[in-house]
Amino acid sequence: MIRRSARPWLGLLLLASLAGPAGLSAQATHHHRGTANVDGVESAGEWDGAGAGTVPLVLPPGLGGGTFDVTFLLMNDDDSLFVAVRLPYGSSPPFPAVLWLGEQVFRDGGRLCDPLTLIDAHQVESQDGGSIYWDLFEVQTPECWRTIGADNQNGGTTDGWGVWGAGGGSTFFEIGHPLDSDDDLHDLSAALGERIVVHLLGIGCDATSSCATPAELERRVFLESESFVFLGDFESGDLAGWSAGVPGPRGDS
Numbered sequence: 001m002i003r004r005s006a007r008p009w010l011g012l013l014l015l016a017s018l019a020g021p022a023g024l025s026a027q028a029t030h031h032h033r034g035t036a037n038v039d040g041v042e043s044a045g046e047w048d049g050a051g052a053g054t055v056p057l058v059l060p061p062g063l064g065g066g067t068f069d070v071t072f073l074l075m076n077d078d079d080s081l082f083v084a085v086r087l088p089y090g091s092s093p094p095f096p097a098v099l100w101l102g103e104q105v106f107r108d109g110g111r112l113c114d115p116l117t118l119i120d121a122h123q124v125e126s127q128d129g130g131s132i133y134w135d136l137f138e139v140q141t142p143e144c145w146r147t148i149g150a151d152n153q154n155g156g157t158t159d160g161w162g163v164w165g166a167g168g169g170s171t172f173f174e175i176g177h178p179l180d181s182d183d184d185l186h187d188l189s190a191a192l193g194e195r196i197v198v199h200l201l202g203i204g205c206d207a208t209s210s211c212a213t214p215a216e217l218e219r220r221v222f223l224e225s226e227s228f229v230f231l232g233d234f235e236s237g238d239l240a241g242w243s244a245g246v247p248g249p250r251g252d253s
C-alpha cells in the first residue's frame with residue numbers, strides 16, 4: 001500500500017525558502033519545442049528539443065549522500081508545458097524517504113512573494129515504488145504568506161500528469177500540464193503574449209527528513225506568437241531584464 005505523505009507542503013515551503021534573486025545574466029533566447037510522453041522513461045530523442053539547466057544536488061546521508069550535477073529539461077508544444085529531471089538515486093526509497101520533482105509556474109511576470117500572484121504548482125513523488133502526482137494551488141498575500149492546497153480540495157480540478165521511472169542507477173521524473181486549462185482559478189491558464197516564470201526543484205529526503213541541498217532552477221518563459229514558447233535563458237533577477245527578443249528557428253539551441 002502506498003502511503004501518501006504531506007510532502008507537497010514541505011516541498012513548497014522549501015521552494016519558498018530557497019527562492020531568491022540571483023545575478024541577471026542575459027543570454028540568447030531560443031525555442032525549446034517538443035512533446036513528451038509522460039511515462040518516467042527518457043526515450044531516444046524525446047527531449048532533444050528541450051532547454052536545459054544544470055545545477056548541483058546534494059543527497060542526504062540516508063540516500064547515500066554525495067554531490068551531483070543534475071539537469072532540468074523544459075519544453076512545450078501547442079497545448080502543454082513539459083519539465084523533467086534525472087535524479088542520481090536508482091530506486092524508489094521506502095517511506096518516509098522520498099524523491100521528487102517540483103514545479104511552480106507564475107503568470108504575468110509574478111514573483112514568489114508578489115501580492116496576489118497566482119502560483120500553479122505540480123509535484124511528482126517517488127516513494128515505496130509508488131508515483132504520487134499533485135496539482136497544487138497557491139495565492140500570495142502581501143505578507144508573503146501563501147494559501148496552499150491541492151486544486152481538487154479547493155474547488156478545482158487536477159490537471160496534468162507526473163510520472164517517474166527508475167533504471168540504470170538513476171530515476172527520471174517527468175511532468176506535463178496544460179498551458180491553458182479550463183480551471184482558470186487554479187491553473188496557469190496562460191495566454192499568448194504573456195510571460196511566465198517556471199521554478200523547478202529536484203530533491204531527495206531521507207527517513208530523518210534531511211533533504212540536504214535540493215537542486216533548484218528558475219527560468220523565464222515567453223509565450224510568443226503562433227503558439228511558440230521560447231525561454232529567455234535568464235536566471236532569476238530583476239524583471240526589468242525581461243525582453244522577448246527575436247526567436248530563432250525551431251531547434252535552435
Ligand SMILES: [Ca+2]
Nearest residue numbers: 037039041042
Ligand atoms: Ca518520457
Ligand SMILES: [Ca+2]
Nearest residue numbers: 151157159183
Ligand atoms: Ca488544476
